[in-house]
Amino acid sequence: MTELSNPQPATPPRSQWVDVWHQFKxxxxxxxxxxxxxxxxxxxxxxxxxxxxxxxFIDIRARNQGPSWAHPFGTDQLGRDTLARxxxxxxxxxxxxxxxxxxxxxxxxxxxxxxxxFKRLDGPLMRxxxxxxxLPILPLLLVMMLLFREPLSAAVGPExxxxxxxxxxxxxxxxMPTARIVRxxxxxxxxxxxxxxxxxxxxxxxxxxxxxxxxxxxxxxxVSATLGIANAIITESALSFLGLGFPPDFPTWGRLLNDAxxxxxxxxxxxxxxxxxxxxxxLSVNYLGDGLRDALxxxxxxx
Amino acid sequence: MLTFTIRRLILAIPTLLxxxxxxxxxxxxxxxxxxxxxxxxxxxxxxxxxxxxxxxxxxxxxxxxxxxxxxxxxxxxxxxxxYFGTAFSEGKLRVISWQHRAPVMDVVVQRLPQTxxxxxxxxxxxxxxxxxxxxxxAYRQYSVFDxxxxxxxxxxxxxxxxxxxxxxxxxxxxQLGWFPFIYDTTHKVTDWDSFxxxxxxxxxxxxxxxxxxxxxxxxxxxASMLDNLNQDYVRTARAKxxxxxxxxxxxxLRNSMIPVVTVIALGLPAIFxxxxxxxxxxxxxxxxxxxxxxxxxxxLPTVQTLTFMFAFLIVFFxxxxDVLYGILxxxxxxx
Numbered sequence: 270m271t272e273l274s275n276p277q278p279a280t281p282p283r284s285q286w287v288d289v290w291h292q293f294k295x296x297x298x299x300x301x302x303x304x305x306x307x308x309x310x311x312x313x314x315x316x317x318x319x320x321x322x323x324x325x326f327i328d329i330r331a332r333n334q335g336p337s338w339a340h341p342f343g344t345d346q347l348g349r350d351t352l353a354r355x356x357x358x359x360x361x362x363x364x365x366x367x368x369x370x371x372x373x374x375x376x377x378x379x380x381x382x383x384x385x386x387f388k389r390l391d392g393p394l395m396r397x398x399x400x401x402x403x404l405p406i407l408p409l410l411l412v413m414m415l416l417f418r419e420p421l422s423a424a425v426g427p428e429x430x431x432x433x434x435x436x437x438x439x440x441x442x443x444x445m446p447t448a449r450i451v452r453x454x455x456x457x458x459x460x461x462x463x464x465x466x467x468x469x470x471x472x473x474x475x476x477x478x479x480x481x482x483x484x485x486x487x488x489x490x491x492v493s494a495t496l497g498i499a500n501a502i503i504t505e506s507a508l509s510f511l512g513l514g515f516p517p518d519f520p521t522w523g524r525l526l527n528d529a530x531x532x533x534x535x536x537x538x539x540x541x542x543x544x545x546x547x548x549x550x551x552l553s554v555n556y557l558g559d560g561l562r563d564a565l566x567x568x569x570x571x572x
Numbered sequence: 573m574l575t576f577t578i579r580r581l582i583l584a585i586p587t588l589l590x591x592x593x594x595x596x597x598x599x600x601x602x603x604x605x606x607x608x609x610x611x612x613x614x615x616x617x618x619x620x621x622x623x624x625x626x627x628x629x630x631x632x633x634x635x636x637x638x639x640x641x642x643x644x645x646x647x648x649x650x651x652x653x654x655y656f657g658t659a660f661s662e663g664k665l666r667v668i669s670w671q672h673r674a675p676v677m678d679v680v681v682q683r684l685p686q687t688x689x690x691x692x693x694x695x696x697x698x699x700x701x702x703x704x705x706x707x708x709x710a711y712r713q714y715s716v717f718d719x720x721x722x723x724x725x726x727x728x729x730x731x732x733x734x735x736x737x738x739x740x741x742x743x744x745x746x747q748l749g750w751f752p753f754i755y756d757t758t759h760k761v762t763d764w765d766s767f768x769x770x771x772x773x774x775x776x777x778x779x780x781x782x783x784x785x786x787x788x789x790x791x792x793x794x795a796s797m798l799d800n801l802n803q804d805y806v807r808t809a810r811a812k813x814x815x816x817x818x819x820x821x822x823x824x825l826r827n828s829m830i831p832v833v834t835v836i837a838l839g840l841p842a843i844f845x846x847x848x849x850x851x852x853x854x855x856x857x858x859x860x861x862x863x864x865x866x867x868x869x870x871x872l873p874t875v876q877t878l879t880f881m882f883a884f885l886i887v888f889f890x891x892x893x894d895v896l897y898g899i900l901x902x903x904x905x906x907x
Contacts, residue, residue: 400590400591403591403883405841405883407846408875409879412595412598413598416601507732510734511848511852523734533738537746538742540738540739540742543735544731547732547735548730548732548735551731551732552727556726
């Protein structure tokens with residue numbers, strides 16, 4: 270009768286997400302990465318409200334200045350404040366990263382779940398994924414940027430046109446890893462008893478996917494989301510760095526880095542800030558992803 | 573294994589054809605005009621003739637077929653002619669660049685050594701640095717060396733080459749003045765001094781590219797070693813009195829290398845892609861720079877050919893990785 274002596278557990282049962290949070294907290298690097306990423310995002314989006322200088326404001330008499338109290342990061346060749354330009358550039362870079370990641374994630378999850386769930390579509394969709402994986406991504410992105418820049422700029426305005434182009438280009442060339450991981454997980458899930466149970470009570474396919482499959486493949490999707498942000502930010506910066514991204518007067522981190530390399534001999538310190546911003550963002554997001562992967566894996570959790 | 577290799581080889585053909593079609597259609601859809609650089613004073617009927625001379629008069633499928641024939645049939649003949657002095661390709665039309673009216677492959681052959689030297693060296697250097705780091709940090713898991721190594725590889729993984737490139741230029745060229753920051757492609761190695769110069773100008777691009785390789789491969793190496801270090805056969809090896817050195821460097825290392833070797837093969841095409849950026853930073857006159865120049869000049873045959881060559885590399889090394897995996901790991905049977 271000893272096992273009945275304590276019929277009520279002392280603490281209420283913990284939900285899955287509380288467990289995940291506990292595991293996540295244990296990973297110091299991931300926590301730090303998350304905090305730094307949030308600080309960068311907040312600083313970039315709220316900072317311009319607090320900072321007196323506009324990123325487009327030209328003060329030709331204050332050009333090429335080093336760091337001072339008025340301009341902590343200095344000014345560029347037209348006397349624009351570098352801190353303000355860094356914040357404006359960060360807004361674009363992070364927006365591109367988030368939007369492209371969402372697009373790639375949506376596409377990847379859709380194709381992965383469809384391929385895993387419907388047996389007939391599995392072969393064709395996976396061959397398609399393999400084909401996309403065999404495409405040379407960077408050369409193709411460069412070609413796409415060059416070819417479709419003019420017509421899209423003419424159609425919806427230069428900045429928005431390039432934004433759409435970059436996001437779509439990165440999105441449709443980086444969904445493949447997500448699709449593969451999700452498909453593998455769906456295939457494993459389909460063999461589980463609760464899917465059989467759900468099917469036996471006549472659950473239609475649409476509800477099967479939204480209620481039973483999707484919540485269970487959320488953790489690989491979240492991990493590839495963090496890696497997707499990092500990848501998209503790096504790709505956008507690379508394109509801007511090669512001069513095939515946003516127009517010259519429109520700051521993004523990659524563009525600022527590109528502008529700074531042209532003044533490398535006279536003002537070498539200028540490459541530092543945009544490069545640091547890109548690297549710090551990507552590093553924090555990668556650590557976040559590392560921690561999330563550990564926290565969302567039930568085999569590691571609780572150890 | 574042989575049937576698998578042959579099947580994969582046959583499957584690679586439609587893949588490559590599809591990729592070349594995708595590249596062609598992308599370029600076809602493009603609104604760019606190769607005549608955009610021609611002065612406005614040139615009358616329109618002359619422009620039309622120039623357009624026809626570039627082969628733009630025919631419909632798309634004819635031009636695609638012509639490109640396929642030129643690339644897969646005539647170019648190999650040129651190669652055979654070059655090596656054996658035969659005359660198969662006599663008078664046949666090759667893929668001609670619109671930019672400098674010379675066969676694309678001739679320019680590629682001129683520029684490939686530059687890229688190969690920088691990329692190849694960086695890959696070898698990166699692997700040579702990565703393997704010991706990965707092995708030692710797995711052997712001493714959670715030690716100070718492991719923590720530092722993991723952190724540094726994470727940084728190397730996160731910092732893009734277009735930041736490390738300018739950074740090392742600032743530090744080693746501008747501040748310290750140790751290395752030249754423009755890669756001199758006309759430089760010829762004739763004696764000891766010129767060899768030293770070649771070495772000095774190669775150090776920075778090679779190190780920047782190697783940092784990426786090192787970061788990726790040492791992470792894989794560490795994970796793979798960790799998987800193997802807890803296996804039963806390791807305990808057996810220790811129990812029968814083998815020295816620690818033999819256990820780790822012979823028994824564990826050989827088994828851990830299986831996935832790492834395939835990762836090394838898979839990563840090679842990506843390194844060529846990364847070389848596009850590095851070549852731009854250090855002004856290396858390789859095929860990456862050629863691609864960028866061709867894209868900016870709207871030189872469609874060159875863009876098509878170069879992009880396809882990158883795709884070919886990816887498909888080829890994927891194939892090699894798959895076959896290697898099967899050869900190295902007897903547990904894997906494809907049939």
